[in-house]
Amino acid sequence: MELQGKRIVLGVTGGIAAYKAAELLRLLAKQGADVQVAMTDGATHFVTTTTFQALSGRPVFTDQWDGRMPNAMAHIDLSRQADLILVAPASADFMARVVHGMADDLLATMVLARDCPLLIAPAMNRQMWENPATQRNVLQLLADGIKMLGPASGEQACGEVGVGRMLEPEEILEEVIAFFSPKVLAGKRVLITAGPTFEAIDPVRGITNRSSGRMGYAVARAARQAGAEVTLVSGPVGLDAPQGVERINVLSALDMHAAVMARVAATDIFIGVAAVADYRVANAAEHKLKKDTGGIPPIELIENPDILAEVAALEGAPYCVGFAAESRNLEAYAQAKRRKKNIPLIAGNLIQDGFGGDDNRLVLFDDAGVHPLPPGPKSVLSRQLIEHISAAVG
Ligand code: C5P
Secondary structure, eight states, X not given: OTTTTOEEEEEEOXXXXXXXXXXXXXXXXXXXXXXXXXXXXXXXXXXXHHHHHHHHTSOOBOOTTOTTSTTSOHHHHHHHTOSEEEEEEEOHHHHHHHHTTOOSSXXXXXXXTOOSOEEEEEOOOHXXXXXXXXXXXXXXXXXXXXXXXXXXXXXXXTSOEEEXXXXXXXXXXXXXXXXXXXXXXTTOEEEEEESBOEEESSSSOEEEOOOOSHXXXXXXXXXXXXXXXXXXXXXXXXXXXXXXXXEEEOOSHHHHHHHHHHXXXXXXXXXXXXXXXXXXXXXXXXXXXOTTSSSXXXXXXXXXXXXXXXXXXXXXXXXXXXXXXXXXXXXXHHHHHHHHHTOSEEEEEEGGGOSSOSEEOOEEEETTXXXXXXXXXXXXXXXHHHHHHHHHHO
């Protein structure tokens, strides 16, 4: 429930992406937001008000002259109650009208009368987006302090390919959550490792650790929502990169080491969440090992670099945070790791609860002592971890 208690006006304008606004509304409501929908006349040609009424549990407003408000001032009442107006999809025509301060329908009037921020997610044919008139309008909207979400590039409903697609509802949801998050890491650059590494034995076999990557990805997302510029160096996992996060894919610990070392100089905070393999195969075979030749193959292991310890030992090292997943003796092992790697903060968890779930239990260990966080979803724990880090880095 990352939007609990937030009052959002969802403006829907005329474009085929209007059907995706129904899914967006569902996602916002699922996160606890209280959503009031206002549609332009054009939008009602693509989707009916009934769809949005059913999903929001509220009457939908389309008409400036709607008699349902006792004072006949729907535009004032609805926008005054909002923490945010989000227009998705925003058509080229709607953007042009906002630029000129037009108040020729209910949504435009609400936007003009608002005293809350406005986010818009444009959606239009690529020629309409590229048209100099639209581009001038985009610049003016940005100059007026309006935040633009997208558009994305890709296949369009008209069959053309280019820039102008509305961001997907999940991506818009992420941006809205980020919008409401306190920007405790604004201006900071954060480098995060996540997932397992894979150490090849031969071209098809390897040694790996069990790690879904969910914790590292949740930390990356929370850091980005806190306003940081985030790079995620990720081992092989089946997850999408969080919105706005740069992701670098790696396979082995050596790849991960190289990717981290190439980027660490510009980093303020390094968070090692990856389950890095401690050893790699020294005698990895070039071709697939065959069972029927030569008996049980000898696998010779050599130690991998400790990425976190190496980063922490650099001159001018970033603020370093480690993770310790233990099956017992959490405090003793986590504290020993913190000292050995010479890092200020380590987040420990007992792996008794299994791998790969959405929930976790974390205990933070730093110079000030032991800080158990209440058990909860990885998203919430990540936010608390980011707050703890931001307090430490100032
Ligand atoms: O040494 P151990 O693997 O128990 O410590 C875990 C912490 O160290 C994690 O933060 C992990 O990302 C990091 N680590 C690393 N490079 C390694 C091994 C662990 O960065 N080779």
